[in-house]
Amino acid sequence: MSDAHADDIRKHVKTYLMVFGTLMVLTVVTVAISYLHLAVHEAIIIALAVATVKGSLVALYFMHLNHERKLIYYSLALTVVFFLFLMIIPLATNLDRIRIRY
Amino acid sequence: MEIPYTVEVRPDTGLSNGKLGVWLFLSSEVMLFAALFSSYILLRVGSTEWPHGYQELNVPMAFFNTIVLISSSVTMVMAWASLKMNQFGKFKLYLGSTILLSFVFLVVKYFEYEHHLAVGEGPWHSTFLAIYFTMTGLHGLHIIGGIIVNSYLWGPGTKMWKTEPVRFTNRIEIAGLYWHFVDLVWIFLFPMLYLL
């Protein structure tokens, strides 16, 4: 990034504004859907999907993860693996005991 | 004594120290919030009753705050781009807006908290409110941390722009990475707490 030319930056700026627009639209969409009061099951899937898209846009464009160095990807990949362990395993150990509500 | 690669990148890794450092820091932050998200899931699936966020919380206010925080992220990245294009005046304007927007976020958050506490519904009231106050509180602390860093870079920190412009631009990029992460956490917190 550091050696990017000023013209490139101007192009980036355009992208940033487009991403900004998309994020705004998606925020409106996710709030609008919530007013439909869908069943919890569908609501979770839709809200998480929208949030994931929004989060990815921020990470890819604002945080420049669309073109970063390998080392950063490696350390983030490691983090994602442990993130998943932490999300899934405690839940899995409780499956015998808890009642999943919908 | 000079520490190598504070400004220039190390050829074989392609990174400066600060850039690598902030990503490692963010990795650790990911694990911090992962633990809280995991706790949320475990508490929710194990509960006998769990309210919909929109029944307990003020969605319009949070919607407004989401817009504010996303905007502050955009102004942050624009501040960095302005420095890249050598437009220092614009940089001041954009970073100033980021700081201003973060204060707006906190003020709105204050009124939300105030509303709950006024009717005696603090974190002790229910597990839902407990996790709501804890997660938004911790996120709020991150906002305050960001305000401190950004204000330094907006005020006294700008001295570096005259002496070491590349290093200063890198600092803005690093502060930006942190700020976008705070935004990113909110993007997940908002639907999780308010909409589901």
Added chain:
Amino acid sequence: MENVTTAGHAPAGAHAHGHAHLHDHEQSFIWKYVFSQDHKVIGIQYTITALLFLLFGFALMALMRYQLAFPMQPIPVIGSLLGQANAPGGIMLPEFYNQLGAMHGTIMVFLGVVPLAVGGFGNYVMPLQIGAPDMAFPKLNMASYWVYFIGGVVMLTSFFIPGGAAQSGWTSYPPLSVITATDGQTMWLIGMIFLITSSLLGSMNFIVTIIQLRAKGLNFFRLPFFVWAQFVTSFLLLLAFPPLEAAGVLQLMDKVAGTSFFLPSGLVVGNKVMERSGGGNPLLWQHLFWFLAHPEVYVLILPAMGIVSEIIANNTRKPLWGYRVLVYAIIFLGFMSFVVWAHHMFMTGMGTTMSSFFQTTTMIISIPSVIILSALFLSLYGGSIRYNTPMLFALAFLPMFGIGGLTGLPLGLAPSDIHLHDTYYVIGHFHYVVAPGTIFARCAGIYYGFPKVTGRRMNDVLGKIHFVGSFIAINGIFFPMFIQGLHGVNRRLYDGGVQYAHAQPVLHWNQFMSYSAWTLMAFQLVFIVNFFWSIKGGKAVGSNPWNATTLEWTATSSPPLAHGNFETQPEVFRGPYEYSVPGRSTDYFPQNQRD
């Protein structure tokens, strides 16, 4: 490094260091020795502080051992100093015993052993080994030490508040930790948040330093094994600690904000239903706690393995057997340590599927440990071994860690764990890993690294007395624990099991263990005397007294330069352990020597 200069007045501590120093930057005492940003000074600060905490944590245990050996009898002399609130008439109260137990564990792990190896040795040695002028972020390094220091102070002061320190064990399981009325637990949580922040700052710094500041030619497979150990350890600290920080925040909310994250509905305390919203999950704490605390075990051990590897290679005068295998094993070990944590929780009724999963991962993680231990044993084969003090401690590490590891296997299998869970067997097991294993490696590191820091060697005769005495005494403490544990004697019993019929046949071991513990303490006096005497009176040595090959010995003097470590930036041409290379006049081939 910022040059904080004071206009023409001599540093107050200048007399304290007599060796010829480059006085190019006159710094005031406070910036040079207190708020220093030099990794070497910070390393020494960490080492001294951690050693003091180790001594303090040991003293707590020495007190507890009196109660275990002679239950409900007044403690002579010291008993009267403990205060009426803790030990009326010199007889220790159960609450005070619990405080000592909880704080012994906390202080040993979080304030003693880990800071000594990572903050102390790692900080001092690692930048020198990779040819770096300092850590990548010197200011963060300083902050890391001071945040650790504050955490330690918070922990210590908790003894003096009304009701005393935390008393729910170092694991702080809720609901007990939350419903205990005193504020010790709150202090514990605040202290832990400081300690976690400190290790976060440190680990980030370590990783960046190792990746970014390696000398020219020092690729990853030329790194000394100690650096690898620090590298993997730092990742564990970076990624495993934050969940405990989150858990700490949640428990703090339970303590001060009246939430019920860990309190189930309808909890009855003292025959009264607790007035809490309820709906919490006590097991959530255990998950988040062990998500850290299992990797934490490897945070203790990996640097120990690193130290021992360096010393074994150096004192066998031959390359480590299977350097690459060691590296792969330690990476795999670090990774696997994140997926075994619930083997601490077999008794929580997690269901057979998940308990099979964790039994499997636990058996898998023993493989890299065995690989590392085997490689180190094989490294001894055919070497002309020098039996100096550091080598003796390093050699003792191998069987001691072996016993600790092997006795862990029955605990990693649910059927046998049901019998052994929460007995003295567990205490014996992890103490073999941590005390005669890890702490012996730390001792080895101190004897080995002492000439690097002071330019003098510690006395070898006193060192050997320290070693032999400690080795015998420490086994006298921990081996009987296996016997008691197999008989089913529970841990954390205030009277050591006097009231239980099944404990009677093995109760007599309690006195033996206590005498062993006090003997062990007596032998540490030899070490303390040796340590302080050798700073001034030890035999002065050259810059490379052990004829080692790695950069910290070959590229800079002992003690190293104050600023920037190296006069000229070293360049590396070969692997770390080129000992006894055929056809050379010396039996060591420094990494930075061209040919």
